[in-house]
Amino acid sequence: MKALLLILLLSLVFFPHHQIAGASSLPSPVRDTKGEVLKVGSNYFVLPVIRGHGGGLYPANIKSNATICPLDVIQEADEVQKGIPVVLTPVNNATSGGVVRLSTDLNVRFYTPTICARKTVWKVDAYDESVNKYFVKTGGVEGNPGPQTLSSWFKIQKYKSVYKFVFCPTVCNYCKVICKDVGIFEQDGVRFLALTDDVPFKVVFEKTF
16 A cells, blocks of 8 residues: 555656646647648648539639739639648647647638738638628738737637638637638629638648648
8 A cells, every 4th residue: 555655646746737637738630631730831722521612712802803902712613723722820839849730829821922922821801791791811910929910810620520710819818809610602603711600611631742
């Protein structure tokens, strides 16, 4: 009995409870179509799960003939078009181990420069009263978490056997935020990325290189 008590005491000294708990408290990693862990700094196509409902994502200005930044985030009409890859950067990048994890605030940035080359980070735009929607556009801020950059932080969450994007930033403890899934809003044949209370945009991630 004394020997058993000694072992228990030593385990508490050398393996404190908070260290043991901390090792298992990290959210699960997000995985690509090959089952590999998503890496910070790598490039991935964001692709729909359902075939026949469009392809990947790309930034474009559909609503005007002029070049205006920020640009809408659009889903390709043709399912064989994979769009433009994105780079995912978690808020805790320095301590993430280079891994993209579930339910973690992160920035989403289109990898390929557009005519709005310095504005390729996703953000949630102001409320559009004409259609009662919050659209996802480019023009966000990468890094610098806080109240001034709330609109630029998204999360990836598990949705059944695949994934969905969620807007519910937690980079500001005292800020009031909306929490909604990211879905597809179709208007005049164009599939826009927008916040939704209905069906989320179900996605998988395919590594480019």
